[in-house]
Amino acid sequence: MDEFALIRRHFAGLSPARADVLLGIGDDCALLQPSPDRQLAVTSDTLISGRHFPEATAPADIGWKALAVNLSDLAAMGAEPRWFTLALSLPVADADWLAGFAAGLRELATASGIALVGGDTTRGPLSITITAMGEVPPGQALRRDGARAGDLVCVTGTLGDAALALKLLDQPGLPPPLRRRLDRPEPRLKAGLALRGLATAALDLSDGLAGDLGHILAASGVGAEIDLRALPASSHFNGLAPAADRTELMLRGGDDYELCVCLPPEALEEAQQRLDVPLTQIGRITAQPGLRSVDVSGSTQPQDACGYRHF
Amino acid sequence: MDEFALIRRHFAGLSPARADVLLGIGDDCALLQPSPDRQLAVTSDTLISGRHFPEATAPADIGWKALAVNLSDLAAMGAEPRWFTLALSLPVADADWLAGFAAGLRELATASGIALVGGDTTRGPLSITITAMGEVPPGQALRRDGARAGDLVCVTGTLGDAALALKLLDQPGLPPPLRRRLDRPEPRLKAGLALRGLATAALDLSDGLAGDLGHILAASGVGAEIDLRALPASSHFNGLAPAADRTELMLRGGDDYELCVCLPPEALEEAQQRLDVPLTQIGRITAQPGLRSVDVSGSTQPQDACGYRHF
Known part of the structure; x- marks a missing residue:
């Protein structure tokens, strides 16, 4: 043919x-x-x-x-x-x-x-x-370069599911909903439209939260502090992710295809009401450059804001 | 990196x-x-x-x-x-x-x-x-489906050069201008703009004249007769193409990236004046379906209007 x-x-x-x-x-x-x-x-x-x-x-x-x-x-x-x-x-x-x-x-x-x-x-x-x-519409696109110190950092949905599915791919009993997160990502189209006029910056998470958020920080000339305890996880993730891998999967796992969004604190409630998917605050934009994380013990660590390296 | x-x-x-x-x-x-x-x-x-x-x-x-x-x-x-x-x-x-x-x-x-x-x-x-x-501009695009019986079939530039260069690739003495026709095709952008309002149908020749012209014939619901003696050849082509391969290279060789254009006879002169590249009449659109060629002896043969098969 x-x-x-x-x-x-x-x-x-x-x-x-x-x-x-x-x-x-x-x-x-x-x-x-x-x-x-x-x-x-x-x-x-x-x-x-x-x-x-x-x-x-x-x-x-x-x-x-x-x-x-x-x-x-x-x-x-x-x-x-x-x-x-x-x-x-x-x-x-x-x-x-x-x-x-x-x-x-x-x-x-x-x-x-x-x-x-x-x-x-x-x-x-x-x-x-x-x-x-x-x-x-003119002027309404969600760009990467508008985040300001004091903005909240939020993500839609849950993190790490696709990376966990990839890690467990050959194991029996991988729950179909988890596998689906790897194979059939749901683009957050309605959420993106609803965030117009509220978000100061946004991007989609394809290469892992730390690296992708790093693009917003670089484009906006700011830093961020994120709370590892606040990262949203699915019930399948909570049940199956090895404790030692949890943070790495959620912070550096690829293929989430959730949105990472920065917005002023006063816009959070309206954004959550408008969206058809949960929007979770995970941190704050800071004037101090770089990406830092607060871990379970409450201590702050610098994080390498690098994602998946294609080469 | x-x-x-x-x-x-x-x-x-x-x-x-x-x-x-x-x-x-x-x-x-x-x-x-x-x-x-x-x-x-x-x-x-x-x-x-x-x-x-x-x-x-x-x-x-x-x-x-x-x-x-x-x-x-x-x-x-x-x-x-x-x-x-x-x-x-x-x-x-x-x-x-x-x-x-x-x-x-x-x-x-x-x-x-x-x-x-x-x-x-x-x-x-x-x-x-x-x-x-x-x-x-609205309504001015050169489509494939507007050719009408009686239109002339024309091509810009010369045919078969890239296919000949590919055939002779490993031979010493391949003239650089011929090699350039394979490696650095010149998109006929000015010609395309100049043909707006004159051409009834057009496409670019990438897979060989016979097959590509076949797309115009199919889309327009017409046939064509082309004169093999009229196909334009470069001096390098004339000097180097083996006699037995000439027709095949010009009719079915790929990578020409010339335009094949249909236009009413009365539009030919103006089209030739407007273009920054030679425009040669090679045949006519016919109401009778199919592609036919007239050879050196003046006899008419049916041609398979198929180009390069990618699979």
């Missing part, structure tokens, strides 16, 4: 019809109609087999996750999802694999209202690059 | 500053300001080492070509280049390779006024996916 037949069969009509897609898959470019008086938010993320997901991951989960990690960036910007392109590199054109991959991709694309508008299919080691586009 | 240092060192400030880039590399998303009353043209293309360029290709040429093939899609749509993202997968973080790659990318980005606004760097087999965005 040739490239064009592949694309047509599995990806044409994959995603919701949008009136702003003037020309979708099948020409040199997609033609899209941006909304008047909006800014365009654009992100690209690549997933490589064995690095960003276990090689044995189900094709539908790979399709979901490839889109989810990009939607998570739109969420962290406070942008509404609009369109995406898919660059798919495959070792073989396996119809079953493609059908599964397209099904997972379709499920999340439909749920979030984003349309597949183009891309490329090549033969090569399994790798997926998605470029996602969203829109945001 | 970590991913972020890599990106900062080689890609930050790589491309021309544009006032419509509100936030570039370094946040969850880039923030861009689309022009009022314009449509957005978006394309994604992947280059994989050993498939889309010879493994020994100079890093600067790889950087150039990765952007050029995407700009060629914008050109074929009649869109003005605006912004692009870069997803780069590298086996090792080699500073010399990155410097060369960035230099080639910068050269073409600067020449075409397109800004690098984001992307992703991962460790993996060498692969580059660029997503390029451009803008076009």
Whole structure:
């Protein structure tokens, strides 16, 4: 089967019809109609087999996750999802694999209202690059550079679940909800939109809290102190995470895809009311640079604000 | 060196500053300001080492070509280049390779006024996916579905040079201008803009004339007859292409990155005057479906309108 037949069969009509897609898959470019008086938010993320997901991951989960990690960036910007392109590199054109991959991709694309508008299919080691586009009203994007001393540092949902699932991957009895946190991250799109006008800075947690928060600190020219006792954990995490690994998993584990948000103390209550997911205060922004943590004993330690190193 | 240092060192400030880039590399998303009353043209293309360029290709040429093939899609749509993202997968973080790659990318980005606004760097087999965005006034995009019986079929520049260079790659004395046609394709951006309002259909030639023209025929519901004697060849091609391979190289060789354009006969002269590159009539659109060629002896043969098969 040739490239064009592949694309047509599995990806044409994959995603919701949008009136702003003037020309979708099948020409040199997609033609899209941006909304008047909006800014365009654009992100690209690549997933490589064995690095960003276990090689044995189900094709539908790979399709979901490839889109989810990009939607998570739109969420962290406070942008509404609009369109995406898919660059798919495959070792073989396996119809079953493609059908599964397209099904997972379709499920999340439909749920979030984003349309597949183009891309490329090549033969090569399994790798997926998605470029996602969203829109945001002028001046309302959630950036990394607005955190101020005195702001609260908060996170949505729970931390460390995906990293724990990866650690326990080959062990029997891994609870499906925990595994799902690794395979099917839920981009916090509604939360991102609800935080517009409240958050001073935000990003999504992909490489681990310490390193990702470090990006906010660097961009905003501030520091932070976080309380390790306040980090939110799921019941599965509490039941299964080895005591010695808990802090490391929550602080440096990747693939959380929760939002890390800074906001003034007086905005916390409204933010919590607006969100469809728990928002937990875990620390404070400080004028003093660097990242520090307060541990169980109440003592303060400096933390290396570095995340997953891709090289 | 970590991913972020890599990106900062080689890609930050790589491309021309544009006032419509509100936030570039370094946040969850880039923030861009689309022009009022314009449509957005978006394309994604992947280059994989050993498939889309010879493994020994100079890093600067790889950087150039990765952007050029995407700009060629914008050109074929009649869109003005605006912004692009870069997803780069590298086996090792080699500073010399990155410097060369960035230099080639910068050269073409600067020449075409397109800004690098984001992307992703991962460790993996060498692969580059660029997503390029451009803008076009409403209703003026050059699509594939507007060709009508009686239209002329034309191509810019010359055909078969890149395919010949690839064929002769390991032979001594390959003329640098011919090699350059393989390594440094020139996207026909000015030609694409100049053809707005004149062409009824257009696309760029990446997989070979026969297959690519086949896409116009399928999308427009027409056929075509092309005259093999009229296919434009460079002097290097004429001097070096084996007689037995000439037609195959020009008809089915990939990587031309010329535009194939359909237009009414009365528009040809103005199109030729407007373009900064030769535009040669090679055939006609017919109501009769299928692709046919007229050979040196004047006899007509059916042609398989299929290009390079990626699987």
